[in-house]
Amino acid sequence: xxxxxILDFAKKVLAIDSPSGYTKKVIEMLEKEAHxxxxxxxxxxxxxxxxxxxIWDVEDEYMFGGNLLIAPVLYExxxxxxxxxxxxxxxxxxxxxxxxxxxxxxYVETPMDTIPxxxxxxxxxxxx
Numbered sequence: 001x002x003x004x005x006i007l008d009f010a011k012k013v014l015a016i017d018s019p020s021g022y023t024k025k026v027i028e029m030l031e032k033e034a035h036x037x038x039x040x041x042x043x044x045x046x047x048x049x050x051x052x053x054x055i056w057d058v059e060d061e062y063m064f065g066g067n068l069l070i071a072p073v074l075y076e077x078x079x080x081x082x083x084x085x086x087x088x089x090x091x092x093x094x095x096x097x098x099x100x101x102x103x104x105x106x107y108v109e110t111p112m113d114t115i116p117x118x119x120x121x122x123x124x125x126x127x128x
Contacts, residue, residue, distance in 0.1 A: 045061055069119070080107050083106050093108065
C-alpha cells in the first residue's frame with residue numbers, strides 16, 4: 001500500500017478535506033506501525049481493548065489507530081446511532097467537542113454530512 005492510497009482513504013473515512021500536518025503524521029505513524037509490527041490501521045474495538053469482553057461483539061464501530069473511534073453510519077436516512085465507548089478513557093466527539101466518560105453507550109445525531117468520530121486526545125479533536 002502506498003501513502004497516497006492511505007491518505008485518500010483517510011480523507012474519505014475521516015471527512016478531512018485538507019489534512020493538517022498533524023493528521024498526516026498520524027497516518028504516517030499508522031503506516032509505519034502496520035509495516036513494522038503488523039498492526040492494522042483499522043481494527044475492531046477488541047484489538048485495543050481485549051480485556052473488555054462486553055465490546056467483543058461490537059461490529060459497526062472500529063478504531064483507526066489506537067486513538068480514533070469511528071462509528072460509521074450504515075443505513076440510509078439514519079438520524080442517530082448508538083455508539084459504544086470503551087471504558088478507561090474519556091472520549092471527545094470530534095464533531096461536537098463534547099467529552100464522554102468511557103464505559104457507556106451513547107446515542108449521537110448523524111446528519112448526512114457527518115461521521116461520528118471520537119478520540120481520547122484533545123490534539124486530535126482539534127484537527128476536525
